[in-house]
Amino acid sequence: MNIKISARQTTVRDPFRDRIEKKLAKFDRFFDNDANANVVVSTAGGRETVEVTILSNGMIYRAEKTTADRAESLDAVVDLLFKQIVKNKSKLVKRMKAGGFEDLSAPFEEEEEGTEPIKVKQFAINAMDVEEAILQMNLLDHTFFLFKNAQTGKMNVVYRRHGNSYGVIEPVE
Numbered sequence: 001m002n003i004k005i006s007a008r009q010t011t012v013r014d015p016f017r018d019r020i021e022k023k024l025a026k027f028d029r030f031f032d033n034d035a036n037a038n039v040v041v042s043t044a045g046g047r048e049t050v051e052v053t054i055l056s057n058g059m060i061y062r063a064e065k066t067t068a069d070r071a072e073s074l075d076a077v078v079d080l081l082f083k084q085i086v087k088n089k090s091k092l093v094k095r096m097k098a099g100g101f102e103d104l105s106a107p108f109e110e111e112e113e114g115t116e117p118i119k120v121k122q123f124a125i126n127a128m129d130v131e132e133a134i135l136q137m138n139l140l141d142h143t144f145f146l147f148k149n150a151q152t153g154k155m156n157v158v159y160r161r162h163g164n165s166y167g168v169i170e171p172v173e
Helices: 014-029 070-087 089-098 130-140
Strands: 002-008 036-044 047-056 059-067 144-149 155-160 166-169
Touching: 002 014, 014 036, 014 070, 047 070, 059 070, 059 130, 130 144, 130 155
Parallel strands: 002 036
Antiparallel strands: 036 047, 047 059, 144 155, 155 166
């Protein structure tokens, strides 16, 4: 796995870089050598945030944790990612064999913080069914996910409702 470590409003020293690489090495059994992990370490208000995004075979895995201690945040993020992968293992195996998320791993771009009041993300949108979109939304730990519906060819949004149910927003012409 290729690991890229970046810092916001802090510095990441070599011992912590080594710790990150050692922790993420545990995921080598799930991912091939083409997997890319982006780790962002930031400090704000005395709180340490560690965010890990792994792109592999078109799938995106993401977790973020903020605590008072950087090492504690890293441990929590690794635990969250591991639970995500194990929880969705059967669904992921089925999707990976079917090749359901090709090219979704195209890197998205974020505007630098402080340049605009609105955070802008760009990413490739592929056709998929509702179940695949829900899986991807859960892996990203988001409350909604924009996708192109494979059955209708239209842009749809899946979202998490209260009570852990899901909804789909479809456009009307």
